[in-house]
Amino acid sequence: MSTLLAVEDLHVAYGKVEAVSGVSLEMQTGQIVTVIGPNGAGKTTMLAAIMGLLPSTGTVRYDGADMRRFGTEERVRRGICLVPESRELFTEMTVADNLILGAYTHWTNRKSLDAELDQVYARFPRLAERRTQLAGTLSGGERQMLALGRALMAKPRLLLLDEPSLGLAPLIVREIFRIVMSLRELGVSILLVEQNARAALETADYGYVLETGSIVHSGPASGLIHDPKVIASYLGGKVE
Amino acid sequence: MTWEIALLLVQDGISTGAIYVLVALGIVLIFLVTRVIFVPFGDVVGYAALTLAALQLGQMPGTVWLVLTLAAIATVMEVVSLARQGDAHRIPRALLFYAVLPILPAAVVYFASMHALPMWLATLLTVAVVLPISPLLYRIAFRPLADASVLVLLIVAVAVHFAMSGLALLYFGPEGFRTEPMTRAFFDLGALTISGQSILIVVSSALFSFLLYLVFERTLIGKALRATAVNRVGARLVGILPSTTGATAFLIASLLAAISGILIGPIATLYYDSGFLIGLKAFVGAIIGGLVSYPATAVGAILVGIFESFASFWDSALKEVIVFSSLIPILVWQSFTSHTGVEEEIEEDESEGQA
Numbered sequence A: 001m002s003t004l005l006a007v008e009d010l011h012v013a014y015g016k017v018e019a020v021s022g023v024s025l026e027m028q029t030g031q032i033v034t035v036i037g038p039n040g041a042g043k044t045t046m047l048a049a050i051m052g053l054l055p056s057t058g059t060v061r062y063d064g065a066d067m068r069r070f071g072t073e074e075r076v077r078r079g080i081c082l083v084p085e086s087r088e089l090f091t092e093m094t095v096a097d098n099l100i101l102g103a104y105t106h107w108t109n110r111k112s113l114d115a116e117l118d119q120v121y122a123r124f125p126r127l128a129e130r131r132t133q134l135a136g137t138l139s140g141g142e143r144q145m146l147a148l149g150r151a152l153m154a155k156p157r158l159l160l161l162d163e164p165s166l167g168l169a170p171l172i173v174r175e176i177f178r179i180v181m182s183l184r185e186l187g188v189s190i191l192l193v194e195q196n197a198r199a200a201l202e203t204a205d206y207g208y209v210l211e212t213g214s215i216v217h218s219g220p221a222s223g224l225i226h227d228p229k230v231i232a233s234y235l236g237g238k239v240e
Numbered sequence B: 001m002t003w004e005i006a007l008l009l010v011q012d013g014i015s016t017g018a019i020y021v022l023v024a025l026g027i028v029l030i031f032l033v034t035r036v037i038f039v040p041f042g043d044v045v046g047y048a049a050l051t052l053a054a055l056q057l058g059q060m061p062g063t064v065w066l067v068l069t070l071a072a073i074a075t076v077m078e079v080v081s082l083a084r085q086g087d088a089h090r091i092p093r094a095l096l097f098y099a100v101l102p103i104l105p106a107a108v109v110y111f112a113s114m115h116a117l118p119m120w121l122a123t124l125l126t127v128a129v130v131l132p133i134s135p136l137l138y139r140i141a142f143r144p145l146a147d148a149s150v151l152v153l154l155i156v157a158v159a160v161h162f163a164m165s166g167l168a169l170l171y172f173g174p175e176g177f178r179t180e181p182m183t184r185a186f187f188d189l190g191a192l193t194i195s196g197q198s199i200l201i202v203v204s205s206a207l208f209s210f211l212l213y214l215v216f217e218r219t220l221i222g223k224a225l226r227a228t229a230v231n232r233v234g235a236r237l238v239g240i241l242p243s244t245t246g247a248t249a250f251l252i253a254s255l256l257a258a259i260s261g262i263l264i265g266p267i268a269t270l271y272y273d274s275g276f277l278i279g280l281k282a283f284v285g286a287i288i289g290g291l292v293s294y295p296a297t298a299v300g301a302i303l304v305g306i307f308e309s310f311a312s313f314w315d316s317a318l319k320e321v322i323v324f325s326s327l328i329p330i331l332v333w334q335s336f337t338s339h340t341g342v343e344e345e346i347e348e349d350e351s352e353g354q355a
Helices: A043-051 A072-077 A095-102 A110-123 A125-129 A140-153 A170-186 A197-203 A228-235 B003-034 B041-056 B063-085 B088-112 B119-130 B133-145 B150-172 B196-218 B220-230 B232-237 B242-264 B274-288 B294-314 B316-325 B327-337 B342-354
Strands: A003-014 A017-028 A032-036 A057-062 A080-083 A158-162 A189-194 A206-211 A214-220 B186-189 B192-195
Touching: A003 A043, A003 A189, A017 A032, A017 A043, A017 A189, A017 A206, A017 A214, A032 A170, A032 A197, A043 A080, A043 A158, A043 A189, A072 A080, A072 B232, A080 A140, A095 A110, A095 A140, A095 B220, A110 A125, A110 A140, A125 A140, A140 A170, A170 A189, A170 A197, A189 A197, A197 A228, A206 A228, B003 B041, B003 B133, B003 B192, B003 B196, B003 B220, B003 B242, B003 B274, B003 B294, B041 B063, B041 B088, B041 B119, B041 B133, B041 B150, B041 B242, B041 B274, B063 B088, B063 B119, B063 B133, B063 B150, B088 B119, B088 B133, B119 B242, B133 B150, B133 B242, B150 B274, B186 B196, B192 B196, B196 B220, B196 B242, B196 B294, B220 B232, B220 B242, B232 B242, B242 B274, B274 B294, B274 B316, B274 B327, B294 B316, B316 B327
Parallel strands: A032 A189, A032 A206, A080 A158, A158 A189
Antiparallel strands: A003 A017, A003 A057, A206 A214, B186 B192
């Protein structure tokens, strides 16, 4: 196994307020790594910085290369894909067009595109039924599926998922996590940011706990899920 | 007013309006993709008409110097910024796009202008030399400010307009020009006589609007343009480079401006600063479309054309006043019926700024 992503001493500030202060984390190829933490801990900000959407200091190494000089678009081209909490779909365009644009960076011909579309439709049959519908008319769960599908069209090697379960019904949350698990078989590594700590730790191999911009715990997910401090703060257990 | 006169005015209005359609589509396209209200767009239309006029008179159009100057500035900016980022390997590509491709048509026009040119060749050369103007202006004036607010971009656009119209005075002088009509044919339809030129205008306008529609619906770059307009962050997340879609939008708009200038040349006497008024009237059409909808923009632009034609019949001195005053009821009506485009766009920018 090789290191796919290594973040070292990442700092991100909004003006004078530092939202992420000195975060370091590492993930191996093929791993699912989760970052849990309360609202406002800086999880979303951290992902935006890894994606190059926000200016930051510190190093982000992906696949052995320093990402600092690359913009968001180049990072996408190299296989990092973010599914943001806000989904950022093209609401006034059809489901099919949203998916087609997912393949923007490696578009070659219509035939291979159709094959990729069929793969995504096979994974998300709901999207196939709605392919001519505008993305803005979809339900919350369908939007999340479309955001995931659009990211998969980019053939990512590293998928950054920001709160994929946010605002979704429990049944759909389970469906989304099942899909996240199944992506591992495609060889996609996943960095999963979640408030739903239990589901995230059950899915992941390794976990980090982020509080007010810094990592306060880390360890194998199976260990964290039994850690009394984590249980007390995030899993709804009792403090001894 | 008799019924014949009304019909004549409508016909005249539709052909002027058809030109405004192309100009307005360009304005909306640029605004949606880059948030720039491209005030100098009308000037580009004027440059196209005056370039064709100069070529027909066997003179060397000043557009050549404009393109050469813009290309030189843009090339220096691009090379310096690439060298600073340590992307030296991308410099040859930059030289191709910012130096070779704009200079080529300028050089051809420079040498060709010494000879008498057939109509089709002069038209083609006009399109070729006007085409690089808007993308180069984008690279020089707007791309470095890509994250600025709509207001800042508008202020820059106004400045660029004054520079462009000042240069047009320098290049073309204060006299007015009218280009040769492409066809002198006339068709009698009962009481109505329709000129071949106005049929040509309406057909070209419809054709290019349809081509634009095809680009948006059928091509990947067209979808990328729409995606950038709908959701800027989403576009970046799928790997669409804002500068690529920006340059493409300006390039397509430049083509629309060139076509509009060529079409309007024979039906109006144009001065170095006439383009601005054409752009402004097209902008009224674009406002009717809320700056968001292409079909509504086209309808709006036609209405402006018809309105202008009636206004000039009632009182030609007050023509512009009447046309621009019509904006007031339109804006009032829009503020009641919809909350489209403009407001949302600005709110979105503010929240982006805070994020």
